[in-house]
Amino acid sequence: MLNALSPTSVVASRAFFPPLLAAGFLLLLVVLASLLYGAGPVSASDAIAALMANGTEEAWFVVTELRLPRTIIALVTGLALGLAGALLQSMTRNPLAEPGLLGVSAGSGFAVALAILLGATTATLTTLVAQLGALAGCALVIAATRVQGLGNDPVRLVLAGATLTGLLLALTSMLMLIDQRAADEIRFWITGSVAGKPLSILWATLPSITLALVLMATVARPLAAMALGEKAAVGLGHHPGRIRFLITLTVALLVGSATALAGPLIFVGLVVPFIARAFSGPDIRKTLWLCVPVGPAVVLGADVVSRLIAAPAEMPLGVVTALIGAPVLLAIVRAGRMPSL
Amino acid sequence: MSQPQTATLAADDITLAHRQFVVAENLSLHLPTAQVTAIVGPNGCGKSTLLNGLARIHTPKGGSVLLDGKDIHRLPSKEVARKLALLPQDNTAPEGLTVADLVRFGRQPHQGWMTQWSKEDQRAFDQAIQAADVAGLADRALDTLSGGQRQRAWIAMAVAQQTPLLLLDEPTSALDLGHQIEVFELIRALSGQGKTIAMVVHDLASACRYADHMVAMKNGTIIEEGAPAEIVSPELVQELYGVSCDLIHDPATGSPLLVNVRRNP
Amino acid sequence: MPDKRNALVNTALLGLLVLATIISLATGTVQVSLFDTLRALAGNADPITDFVINELRLSRVIAGLLSGAALAMAGCLMQTLARNRLATPGIIGIDNAATAFAVASVVGVGLSLAPSAMALAGAAAATAIAFGLAGANGTRGYRFIVAGIGIGAIAGAVTQVMLSRVAIDAANAAYPWTVGSLNARSGQSVLVLGMGLAAGYLVLMSLSRALNTLQFTDAVAIALGTRLKATRIIGLGLSVMLTGLAVSVCGPVGLIALLAPELARALCRPGKVPLTAAALAGASFMLIADLLGRTLFAPLEIPVGIITAIVGSPYLLWILLRPSPRSLT
Numbered sequence: 001m002l003n004a005l006s007p008t009s010v011v012a013s014r015a016f017f018p019p020l021l022a023a024g025f026l027l028l029l030v031v032l033a034s035l036l037y038g039a040g041p042v043s044a045s046d047a048i049a050a051l052m053a054n055g056t057e058e059a060w061f062v063v064t065e066l067r068l069p070r071t072i073i074a075l076v077t078g079l080a081l082g083l084a085g086a087l088l089q090s091m092t093r094n095p096l097a098e099p100g101l102l103g104v105s106a107g108s109g110f111a112v113a114l115a116i117l118l119g120a121t122t123a124t125l126t127t128l129v130a131q132l133g134a135l136a137g138c139a140l141v142i143a144a145t146r147v148q149g150l151g152n153d154p155v156r157l158v159l160a161g162a163t164l165t166g167l168l169l170a171l172t173s174m175l176m177l178i179d180q181r182a183a184d185e186i187r188f189w190i191t192g193s194v195a196g197k198p199l200s201i202l203w204a205t206l207p208s209i210t211l212a213l214v215l216m217a218t219v220a221r222p223l224a225a226m227a228l229g230e231k232a233a234v235g236l237g238h239h240p241g242r243i244r245f246l247i248t249l250t251v252a253l254l255v256g257s258a259t260a261l262a263g264p265l266i267f268v269g270l271v272v273p274f275i276a277r278a279f280s281g282p283d284i285r286k287t288l289w290l291c292v293p294v295g296p297a298v299v300l301g302a303d304v305v306s307r308l309i310a311a312p313a314e315m316p317l318g319v320v321t322a323l324i325g326a327p328v329l330l331a332i333v334r335a336g337r338m339p340s341l
Numbered sequence: 342m343s344q345p346q347t348a349t350l351a352a353d354d355i356t357l358a359h360r361q362f363v364v365a366e367n368l369s370l371h372l373p374t375a376q377v378t379a380i381v382g383p384n385g386c387g388k389s390t391l392l393n394g395l396a397r398i399h400t401p402k403g404g405s406v407l408l409d410g411k412d413i414h415r416l417p418s419k420e421v422a423r424k425l426a427l428l429p430q431d432n433t434a435p436e437g438l439t440v441a442d443l444v445r446f447g448r449q450p451h452q453g454w455m456t457q458w459s460k461e462d463q464r465a466f467d468q469a470i471q472a473a474d475v476a477g478l479a480d481r482a483l484d485t486l487s488g489g490q491r492q493r494a495w496i497a498m499a500v501a502q503q504t505p506l507l508l509l510d511e512p513t514s515a516l517d518l519g520h521q522i523e524v525f526e527l528i529r530a531l532s533g534q535g536k537t538i539a540m541v542v543h544d545l546a547s548a549c550r551y552a553d554h555m556v557a558m559k560n561g562t563i564i565e566e567g568a569p570a571e572i573v574s575p576e577l578v579q580e581l582y583g584v585s586c587d588l589i590h591d592p593a594t595g596s597p598l599l600v601n602v603r604r605n606p
Numbered sequence: 607m608p609d610k611r612n613a614l615v616n617t618a619l620l621g622l623l624v625l626a627t628i629i630s631l632a633t634g635t636v637q638v639s640l641f642d643t644l645r646a647l648a649g650n651a652d653p654i655t656d657f658v659i660n661e662l663r664l665s666r667v668i669a670g671l672l673s674g675a676a677l678a679m680a681g682c683l684m685q686t687l688a689r690n691r692l693a694t695p696g697i698i699g700i701d702n703a704a705t706a707f708a709v710a711s712v713v714g715v716g717l718s719l720a721p722s723a724m725a726l727a728g729a730a731a732a733t734a735i736a737f738g739l740a741g742a743n744g745t746r747g748y749r750f751i752v753a754g755i756g757i758g759a760i761a762g763a764v765t766q767v768m769l770s771r772v773a774i775d776a777a778n779a780a781y782p783w784t785v786g787s788l789n790a791r792s793g794q795s796v797l798v799l800g801m802g803l804a805a806g807y808l809v810l811m812s813l814s815r816a817l818n819t820l821q822f823t824d825a826v827a828i829a830l831g832t833r834l835k836a837t838r839i840i841g842l843g844l845s846v847m848l849t850g851l852a853v854s855v856c857g858p859v860g861l862i863a864l865l866a867p868e869l870a871r872a873l874c875r876p877g878k879v880p881l882t883a884a885a886l887a888g889a890s891f892m893l894i895a896d897l898l899g900r901t902l903f904a905p906l907e908i909p910v911g912i913i914t915a916i917v918g919s920p921y922l923l924w925i926l927l928r929p930s931p932r933s934l935t
Contacts, residue, residue: 096752144927159692160926162755163919166860170915173785174908266759315767322763329756330739398825422831429825437876446819446877450831454812502830 016286019279023293030301034071035063038307069199074303074317075296076202077194077262078272080209082295083216083288084254085269086276090223090284091247092142095274095332096158099138099255100266103164107137108259110168113175113186127204131256138252140164142244192265192318194303205257212253216288219246224284265299265318267325272298274328298324347374348409348424348505350395350537355404357387357394357561364390365561367404372506377532378539379552379569383581387561388541389430389510395539396427396508408506422450426499430510432491434483440494441479444469447501465501472534473497473527489520496527507531509540513547525551545581549573549596557581573597579605612880615873619886623671626893630667631659633897635905669796669855670788670896670910671889674862676803676852678888679810679881681863682870683845686820686879687838691871691925693751694863695729695849699758701858703732704850706761706768708857709780712790713772722798722854729850732757733842786859786911788896799851806844810881813840817879859895859911861918862888868925 035051036044042062049055050063081099088097099105111133112126144160176183222238230240258265272295273287280286302320309315351371357364365387372378372395380388393399395406397413406413413421426447434443447469448462470476473493483491492512499507509528513521529551532538542548548555549569557565557572559581565572570590578586578599586602632643636658645651646659681694695701707728708721735757740750765784772780782790810817816837819827827834849863866888870880892910895917899908 101755156926158752158755160923163922163926166915167919167923170785170912170919173912174916177906177908177912178903310767319763319766322759326756326760326763329759330753332752393825396825396829398828417831418828418833419831422829425829427825427829429823429829431823431825433823435821435876439877442875442877446822446830449815449819452815 016280016289020290020293023290023297027293027297027300030297030304031071031075033304034074034300035067037304038062038067069202070194070197070303071300072199073197073202073261074194074300076205076209077258077265078268078296078299079292080212080254080258080261080295081265081268081299082272082276082291083212084251084258086273086284086287086291087216087223087247087254088141088251088269089273090227090287091244092157093227094157096270096329097141098267098270099134099251100264100269101158101165102137102141102161103168104134104137104141104251104255105259105264105266106165106168106172107140108133108256109264110172110175111136112259113172113182116186117175117179117182127201127257127260130260131205131208131253134256134259135249135252137164138248138255142248191316192263192321193316194262194299195314195317197261201261205260208253208257212250212257215246215250215253219243219250220285220288223247227282227284262299262317265321267321267329268295268299270332271321271325271328274332346505346535348537349374349407350425350506350539351407352391352395352401353404353407355394355401355406357390357399358402359390359399363402363561365394365558368561368563369404370395370556370563370566372537372539373554374537375532375535376537376553377528377551378554378556379542379548380539380556380558381542381545381548381581382558383583386558386581388558391558392508392510392539392541393429396425397421398427398429419450422502422504424504425506425508426502426504428492428495428499428507428509428512430514432495436484437482439480439482440470440475440486440497441466443483443494444475444479444497444501447498450502465503469497469501472500472531487520488516489523492516492520492524493527496524496531500531505536507536507538509538511541511543514543521547545573545578546599549598550591550594569597570595578602612874612878612883615870615880616882616886619870619873619883619890623886623890623893626890626897627667627671630670630893630897631663633901634658634663665793665796666788666791666896667893669791669799670892672796672799672803673788673852673856673859674866674889674892675885676799676806676848676888677859677862678866678870678884678891679803679806680845680848680852681888682867682879682881682884683810683817683841683848684863685867686817687841687845688750689820691868692864692922695845696758696858696860696863699736699754699756699761700729700732700846700849701853701860702758702761702765704728704853705783705858706765707731708854709765709768709783712780712783713768720794721792722795722851725854726847726850728761729846729853732761733846782909783857785909786857786914787909788856789907789909790857791855795851795854799855802847802851806848807881807885809840809844813837814879814881817841817881818877821877821879856892857909857911859892859914861914861922862891862895864922865914865918866891868921 036047042059046055046059047063050059084099088099089095108130111129115126115129141161144157172186176186222233222243225236225238226233226240226243233240272291275298276287276290276294280290299317299321302324303317306315306317306320309320349372352368355368356366357368368391370391380391382388390399394401397406397418400414408416408421408424444466448465451462470479473496475490475494475497478486478490478494483494486494496512512528513524516524525547528538528540540552542552552569555565555567555569555572556563557577564580565577573588575586575588578584583605584602585605586599589598589600590596591598628640628643631647632638632640638646638655638658642651642655643659646655649656651659684693684695685691687693704725705728707724711721711724732754736750736753739753769780769784816832819830819832820837824834867880867884869887870883874880874883891914895913896910899910899913902908
C-alpha cells in the first residue's frame, strides 16, 4: 500500500508526468500573454518589439516596470494560494475548505485594515500584519474543524466560514467608515488585485514563502499517510498533532503572504486543487506538485482576463476569481456526492 | 357526522418503484375489514413500500390503490386523511413537543381553513388519549418519554384522526419486549373497536400472535396470504428467511411458534 | 386552545416593537422627547416637531419595520420548508442576487424597471438556479445551500463589476445598497413592500396548519392530509417574494432572517411555526439595529446591514460551532 503512495512508483509516474508537463507549458503561455497584453496603449506587437530590444521606450517601460512585476506577483500569489488550498483540503478532508471561503483571507484583510487605521504604513509592517491575521484566522478555522461532528459536515464548516467572512467584512467596512483618511488606503489593500503593486512587497513576503515551502516539503509524506486516518498514521510512526500544527503554520504563511501581495482573493484555493486533483487523484503529494504550475497559471490567467475583459478599464482580480470560482463550486456540488479526499 | 364507520382499502395490480428500481410488481391485496393484517417478509421484500403505497405516500407506477373503490390518488388528501391514518417508521418530532400537542395534530384533517378547536375535536382528543393510555403523559415532552410511551403517543394521534383504517409501519421495531407487548395490545384493542388495521411487522412470532390475517412477501410479490395458523409452516419460513425450524403451537394462545431455528447446513 | 403562551409572546413582542418605534422616531440629530413624539404622531405637536417626526423620520421607521418583518417571515418560512434552522434566503444567495439586480436598475445598467421589480426578478432567478443545481433533495439537501453560496458570490462579484464601471456618483449612491441600509429607499418600493407583506401574511395565516405539519417527516405530513407540493411551492414563492421586496427597500441586510425566527422559536411553544412572532421580532431588530447605527458613532451613520452583521454573526457562529447534540434540523 505504501508503494502506491510513493511517487516513485513507475506506473503512477507514467500517468502523472504528461499533465505536469502540459500544465507547465500552459503556464509559459500565460506568462507570455501577461507580458504581451494589457489594458493600456501598449499593444502586443509593441511588446514583442520591446522584448526583442527593438521597441520604444514606453513599451519597454510598460513591459519591464509594469507588466513584469505584476506577472511575478501574480505567479507567486497563485502558487501560494493553490498550495494552501490543497493542504487545507487534505488536512480537513473537506473539498470545500478554502482559505477565502473560510474567512482566513478576510481575517488577513481585516488585520491589515486595523493596522492601517492604527497608523501602520510601511509595506513590511502591513505584510507582517497580513500574515499574523492569516495565522489567527487559520488557527480559528482549524480549531473549528476539531469541534466534534464538524469534521464530518463540510457544509457547516463552509457556513461558519461564510459567516466569519461576513463579520470581518462588516468590521472592515465599519473601520473604513470611521476613518475616511485610512479608508482609501485600506480599500487599496482589501480589493483583490495585483495591479500597481511594487516588487518591494514581494521581497517582504519571500522569507515567509520560502519557509512555508520548506515546511511543506517536510510534511507532505506524513500528510499523505494521514489520508488513511489518524490511527493508521500513528501506526506508521507519525504524529498527527504535530503535523496539523505544521500545516496550519504553512497555510497561514502562504495565505498571509498571498493576501499581503494581492489582497483577499476567494475561490483560488478551491479552483486550483480541484483542477489538480482531476489529474493527480487522491495522493496529496502529486496534487501539490500539480498545484505548482496550475496555481500561478490560474491566477495569472485570471489577471490577464481582468485586463482585457473591460478594456480600457480593468476589472478587479478578485471579481474575476469569484466569477471563475463560483461555477467550479457549483460544479463540485452538482457532481453528486461530495468528492472524498 | 364526519366519520364513516367503515372503509375499505385495496391494492389493485399495483407496481411500485423507488427511483428507477422496481420494488413490487402486479400486487393485489384487499385488507379484511375490522381485522389486523400483518405484512411480513425478509428485509428488502417491499413490505414497507407496499404499506406506503397503500397510504398514498408513494404513487404506484402502474395499477391503482382503491379507497372505498375509488382511486386514492384522485381523492383530496384531506378526505383520505379522514378515512386512513398512518404511523410511519421514522417518527421524529419537533423538539419539546408535548404529547397533547402531538395528538392535537391528529384533528387537522377534520379542521377547515380557519376553524377553531371544536367540541368534537376535544371529544376525539380525550377519547384518543384514553384509548392509548397516555392521559397521564399529556403534558410531557415526547423526547422525555420511553420508547413504548412515545409510540403510544403517536398511535394516540392516529386514533384522534378517527379513521376506520389504520396503517402502521414497524410499530415495535425499536422497542424492548415489555414495550412491544404494550403496543401490540393497544393495536388489538383498536381492532376490537372496529378499525381495519394493517401493520408491517419485523418479527414473525409477534405477527403470528397478534394478527388475524397475514401477508407474506418476498422479492416484491405476495407468496402466501391467510390466517397465521393456516399459512405459517416450516416451508414458508424456509422460503422467506432461508432457515430451518420446527413449529409448535403456543399452549395458551394456539398461535404458531418457531423453535429450533437453525441455518441450513 | 392553550395558545396562551404564544399569544403572550406576541403581545410582548408587539410591545417591544412599539417601544422601538417610538424611540427610533425620537432619536436623531434633533432630539425629541418621547412624549412629544407621541403628540406628533397624533398630530398635536408644534410644526417643527411635526415636521421632524412625520416628514423626516416616519417613512424611514416604517421602511425599517416592514423590511424587518418581511425578512424575518421569509427566513421563518425557509427554515420550515428546509427543516433546517440555518436556512435563510441569504444563505442561498437570494439577497445578493436581488441586490445585484436592484443595483443594476439604480445605476442604469440593463432594463430600467423599478428597483422593486428588479429585486424580485433577481431573487426569483437565484432561487430557480439554486433549485436547478440542487438536485433531488431540493431545499432539504446540502447542495441547495452550497449552490446558494456560489450564486451569492457571483452576484456579489457582478455587483462589484457594475459599481466599478459606472460614474463615481452613481457608485456612491449605490453603495448603501450593497451593505444594507435604510437610506437609499424609495417611497414606491416601501409601498409595494407593504402591500406584499400584507398579502403574504394573509396567505401564510391560511397556510399555517399545513406549515405546522411540515415540522414532521414528509410521510406524517401527507398522512395528516397536507398537500406537500403545493404547500412547498407557495411557501418558497412567498419567501422569495418577501425577500425580494425587502431587499428592494433596504438592501441585503443579513441575519435578521436568521435571528428573528430563532428568538421566536425560543420563546414560543414548539409545534407551531411562529410566523407572527418572527415578524414582530424582525421588525424590532431592524429598528434597533438602525438606531444603533445612527447613534453609536453619531454624527456618522453606520449602515444597518453592518450592524446586524457585527452583532448577529457571533451568535450564528456559536450555533454552528458548538459541539452540542442539539441538531440543526
